Amino acid sequence: MKQHVSLVRSKIQNKYYTESKVSGFFVESDEPIALGGTNKAPSPIDLMNSALASCTAMYLLNKAEEENITVGEIKIKIIVSRNEDQSFRFERTLRFEHKVPENELQKLLLFAKKTPVTKALTKGNQVITTVK
Secondary structure, three states, X not given: OOOOOEEEEEOOOOOOOEEEEXXXXXXXXXXXXXXXXXXXXXXXXXXXXXXXXXXXXXXXXXXXXXXXXXXXXXXXXXXEEEOOOOOEEEEEEEEEOOOOOHHHHHHHHHHHOOOHHHHXXXXXXXXXXOOO
């Protein structure tokens, strides 16, 4: 897999507002006002949910095409919460524009478990931090 590099700098006018440059694109992030932010951009959790939903949609559209399953537009709702052990729980709800037969739905549910972002969130991954 290709390495992805994200460079993040914090804007001086607000301690939570950040702008990241990722693969030549700028992505903003902030916290809600209730958490001390200015709510000028999605929160980091919102961005993570967006990554999970968009990866799922792209992967399922590709697999549906390969399997000749007509799904139409896919709508995905992500609800994230914390478990008692402080781990995260992601509830992902899929909604397809077209009626999909039950046997095909089961295939799509299996495919959803195989998306790259799903794997990143569910496998025993590492975050290694260094200072340079």
